Each structure stands twice: as C-alpha cells, then as structure tokens.
Amino acid sequence: MVTMTQHDTESPATGSDVLVVQDLVRNFGELRAVDGVSFRIAPGETYGVLGPNGAGKTTSISMIAGLLRPDSGSVHVAGQLMGPRQVGPKALLGLVPQELAIYPELSAAENLRFFGRLQGLGGAELRSRTDEVLDIIGLSDRAKSATKEFSGGMKRRLNIGIGLLHRPALLILDEPTVGVDPQSRNSILESVEALATEGMSVLYTTHYMEEAERLCDRIAIVDSGRIQAEGTRTELIRIVGELDEIRLDGSGDIAAAAGALERLPAVEHVLTEARTLRLTVREAPTAVAGIVNAAGQAGMELADVEISRPDLESVFLHLTGKALRD
C-alpha cells in the first residue's frame, strides 16, 4: 500500500510538478469528449483518474502524451510544453496505451529492445534494462518467445514493461488491467506499487474503484469529459458526507420498489442493477426499517439487505447519479 508521506494534498502544486494539465478541451464533431480538464501531478505521486467508459480518459491521455492536439488548453511535462511535434517532453513520458501496442511477430525481448532504441537507449544499458524490465514484469523465462503466443495477461505485462524501459519521469497507464485474469491483475498492481515506492510518478486511469483506492495518492473522478471531484480517498468520501449505502437484493417488482424508494426523504439515489437496488441513504441505521417496508409494499420480495459505509463508487453515484460500471 502506498502511503501518503510526500504530499500534503492541500498544498497547491508547485513549479516542480512533473505534469501540469490546464483546461484541456477536445471535441469529436458534435461530441465534447474532454471538457476543461485540469490537474497536476507532483514528483513521486500516483494520480488516479477514475471514470466509466466514455468518460474521456483515453482522449485526455492522448493529449497528455502528445498523440492528439487539444482544441484548447495545454499540457506541460516538467515545465516543457507538450504537443505532437515536441520531442523533449515525450522523452520524459512512458506511455502504456489502453490498447495493446506490441509487435506480435517479435519476442518480448525484441519488443523491448526495439522501443528502447527509439527511446535512445543502446549498448550495455539497453541490454541490462531489458533484463531488469523482463524481471519486473515476470517474463524473463519467456523473453525469446514470439508475443503472439502469449496469454492476454502476459501481453498486458509486456505492454507495461515497454513503457517503463527508459525510466520515465512519469509513467502513464491507461486502464492496464482491463481484460486480465485476477492473477495477472494482481501482479500488475504490485508492479505499479513497487514503481511508486521507488519514486516514479504515475498517472493511472481505471474504472475499477478498488484499483484507484489501492494505488493512488490522489484521485480525480471523471465523467462526461469533466473532473467531477478530486482529492485523496478520504477527501472524496467526505463529499458524500454522512451518506451510507444500502443494498437490497431480491425478486418481485424491483422497478416499482425503486420508484417508491426514490420518493422517501432519507433516500438520495436509487440505482437498479439486475436484482439489486443500491440506495444512497442519510442515517442508514434509522432509515433502513422504512426502506424495507416501502420495498415490500411496492411488491419486492427481499432476500438480503446490507448496509455499508460509502466508498468511491458511492461518491461517483452521488456526484453523477450513475454507476461507475454497468
């Protein structure tokens, strides 16, 4: 677990920030995919961007990495202005794209060496770094196999390895655990934790709340191209205040129950997920009896009722009225 030793989260970011993103806007035709995104990452910090599909995470990353030109706004990496033609700031970044970006015909070692050379590494340094990274991503014993024979998780790990080969000042990981088995996922998270402990700055996007909570010093909650809230986990959860979550599992007329519960004064939000209703509730311990009653009257047969403290999902639900994942 990464602890927050280096940063007082209240302190405004200074000129030493590895990344300063200001008012990024990007449209695709009528659609405003990124709508005024601003944030900063301090050296050694792990910064999370938590948001659902289509929130604008990858579009923001593309502008930060200089792959896409923003319609307006700016990105500075260690004080240097980033853009598609900027070579200097690109050398400071290690990008791990959301989509796999490896050559299937090449072996793991060949992939690493190829991109390492493009990053300016060579000779003994390239060789030793390749071995180190293969070790970090746990692929030393498969270094010479063509990557098209790799499992999905192995490919993901190699995808990450290429991004850290040149010891970037800022490692950018765009949803690195999507479509990965639990074991590979855990090893990816451990690698990121280890890198953060060594002092590498990390920008990590995900739609898994647990990943953001586990890895990140600070988290931005994004939806519809905007940062809805930003802060440490504790700060974010404070937004929800005294709101708790009550989960109702059951059968019967769930839709009618949802409608009835929404009208209760203690209930802030109701979210229907198949046979489960998730309620954001004020004063859960006192409200729960009324809620169970109302659900029953509306025709829902309850199988299970659960009260929990709020987490980042509750925060997201509170801020957007939507679930983080569908």
Next chain:
Amino acid sequence: MLRQLWTMTASDIRLRIRDKSVPIFGLLVPFALIFVMNLVFGDTGDTDLDAVTVAAAQQDSGELGAVVVDAVTEVPGIDLTVTDVPASEIRPLVEAGDAQLGITVPADFTENVTGGQGAQLKLIQGESAAMEVGILTSVIEGVTGQFAAAAEATTAAAGLALPPDEAGRIAQQVIESEARVSAVEGRTATEQLGAGASIVAGQAGLFLLFTVGFGVLALLNERQQGTLARLQAMPMPPGLVVLSKALSSFILGVVATLVLLTAGSLLFGVSFGAPLTVLVLVLCVVAAGTSLMFIIARVARTPEQAGVMQSIFAIVLGVAGGAFFPITASGPAGMLLDLNPVAAFTRGLGISAGGGGLGDISQPVLIMLGFAVAALVVSRLVPDRGAAA
C-alpha cells in the same frame, strides 16, 4: 534521429522478410509467372505472325541495296508486302500505320559498304506488329552485319550477294533465340525489348508495386495493432514513422527488382545493358512505386482495403506497362501509356539493352521521377481517411 529512423527501417525489413510476404510476392510469384509466361509467349515459332507492310525507299543504285530489301522479303512465316516509295513518304506512312516498317537505303549505301565505311541504313519502326517488325529488323541487321564483315575482308561486291536461303536461316535463328536485338533508329525503335526480356522487365515492374506496397500495409497494420500510437509517443519527429516505412519499401523494392532482373536475364539469356544504367532505372521506378503507396496509405482505412487498392494499381500499371503482353497505342491513350512508370521502366530497359547509356534514358527517368513527385503531391491533397478511422 537517424538512429531511430534506421531502427524502424531495419525492424520493418526484418519483419517483412520474416513473415515471408516479400520473399513470396516480391520474388517467388513473379519469378514463377515469368517462367510460365516465357513458356507460353516466348515460343514465337508457334505464334501466328501478322501481315506486315514495309515501305522501302531504294536510293541506292548499287547491288547491295537491293540485297537488303530482298533479304526482308525472304523471311519465312511473315505475310509481307513491300511497297516502293520515295524517302520523304516513309515517315508519314509509318506514322499513319499504313506501313509497319520503313527502310531507306541511302544512295551511297553500296559505295560505303564496299569502301569499308560500314553499312548505314535508316529504319523507322511503327508502333504496331512489334514482334514481326522486330524479326525483320533483326534480319536486316544480320544482313548488314555480314556486309560489314565481308567488306572488311575486302571481298568483291559481287561476291556478297546473299543466297536466298541464307536470309531464311538468319530469320530462323532470330526467331528461335528471340534475340530481337534492335539495330533500328527512330522514335520507338531503340526502345523495344525482346519478348522474354519484356516479360521479365514488366513483371519486375508489376511486382515491385506489391513489394513497396508492403510498407503501406505495415503502416496500416501498425495503426490496427496499436503500435502506431506508441511510436507517435516516442521522442522523435512524427514524420519519421512514415519515412521509415517509405525507406524500407524502397530498399526492399530495389533489392527485389534487381534480383528479378538479374535472375531473369541469367535464366532466359537476355541482357538489359550496362548495370549502372539499369540501377538508375530501378531506383527511379521504385521511387515512383513507393510514392504511389503514400496515396493508398491515406485513402485506405484498413490493411484489407489497402491490399485491394494496391493490387488494382499494380495490375493496371503492370498490364499497361506490358507485363503480360506488349501494349501499344497512339494518340492521347498512347501518351497516357507513356506516362506509366512501369512502361517507362520497360522502355528505359529497352534503351539500355540496345546499348543506350545514362544520357539516353533521360526521358523515361523524367517520367518516373515526375510520377513520383505527382503521387507525393496527390497524397498530400487527398484526405487522410485512415487516421480518421
């Protein structure tokens, strides 16, 4: 930056060779095709030859001039009409297509030959019946060559008369060996390759378009497999990626074309002339082909689309360039054919095979380079559909 360019280029070349696409489509397939087509079309002894009209201007009052024209009429297998016309009418007749070959025997022909100054004839070749005319010109060359040799031996003019069957024998030799080496001057005259050589040259030009096309496919492939995004995030100018694709295409194209020409000429006994001239022609045609691929790179959205477009370009230019059979046309269509880089390449090889040097290939070279520049300009102008996808 150069190191990065070379890293990408070298990796690309290695991948293309490793996935066997270039060895197969750049070398093996064209070679097999050349071989088969040579079997089919190369055996001109079985081919039906067209009727040919020869316009002859006999200005020589000596005996040798008559022998030349007689020798032509003796060629077996060709339905030949010889019309006697004034020298000034020969060019118009040939250009109008009323005659396929014009022969002017100058007034001092016999005198020059017997005087040991060599046999000088003026031949004008039309654009049709290339094969028949090629045979005739070879016969004439054989005859005049014998004259020259004989004159050098200071044999008496009277003793030089060629026995009638001798002309037939030369013609037969020519047909069998297909060595239609041109001794002809005039617009298209020195630009004719023999049937075998044409096939080798045309096929090399056609498949070159496939070979360079792999660079474009590679680029679209990088986009599809996600590596393009990563390359664009590398600390190097964005144009370097495309440049490396062009460079690897160019290198592979040059190597494949040179190998094809060399192997083709060794196996089928044809010669394309001075290596340096051939190399310049190859560099130019590969440049033209490579730049054409930039258009495809922008218009195609997927590797599949690019593959289809590439095949269409290759077949159209290849066929029009004579990769399968000689194509000739006059007027605007002919001009259009002339602007085809594959045709220019074949024509350039014809000039070089006929003994032309660097100075003689400027026209085809300009056509090929002009094509390369035009294609690059067009590729800048067409919308980049692939990037939008």
